[in-house]
Amino acid sequence: MDRKYRLKIREATMEDCYDMWIWRNRPAVRKWCFDAKKISYKSHKEWFGKAHNDKYVRIYIVENVKKEKIGTVRFKIKINRQNCAYLSVYLNSLFLGKGFGHRIVKKATDFFLKEKEGVTHIIAEVFEDNIASQRVFEKASYVLVKRMTKQNKKIKVFMYERGYGFGY
Structure with missing residues (x-):
């Protein structure tokens, strides 16, 4: 594998909060969010603190071999169905369109499933016109499992099932 694609994953810390806020507020990222408005650093920091301490949430940072932060992946376990988690991902805009997306999703999925053995399904919701993310x-x-409308947006629902794909 090309050296530039060797990725390391780690749990996000408060030191990552500012970078994540910058990435989240970039127009190239916001346009694919259900809430596409810019958010203040204060509200992002409050959200990050709550999410970081929530036992049902895992936030990871993915870095390359140069320790450059490529992006972030968040998993949120459904409280009423703990074998299922939702995934959201966004990249540092410096790395958009460079082939990191699927590698980050694979790496984070693998890491999360090793950490959370009870989770069997991971769901990702992607806007219908976001072909790159699909x-x-x-x-x-x-795997694409459903098409639906959520918050007046047409989305496609993708699912990863433990035992399918990564050898679990």
Whole structure:
């Protein structure tokens, strides 16, 4: 594998909060969020603190061999159905369109499933017109399971099932 694609995953810390806020507020990322408005650093920091301490949430940072932060992946376990988690991912805009997307999703999915053995399904919701993200999830062994409307947006729902794709 090309050296530039060797990735390391780690749990996000408060030191990552500012970078994540910058990435989240970039227009290239916001346009694919259900809430596409810019958010203040204060509200992001409050959200991050709560999410970081929530036992049902895991936030990871993915870095390359140069320790450059490529992006972040968040998993939120459904409280009423703890074998299922929702995934959201966004990249540092410096690394958009460079082939990291599916590698990050694969790496984070693998890492999360090793950590949370009770989770059997991971779900990702992708806007219908976000073709690049759809390809990312397909290449990461996620399967399109549903098309629906959520918050007045047409989305495609992709699912990864333990035992399918990564050898679990």
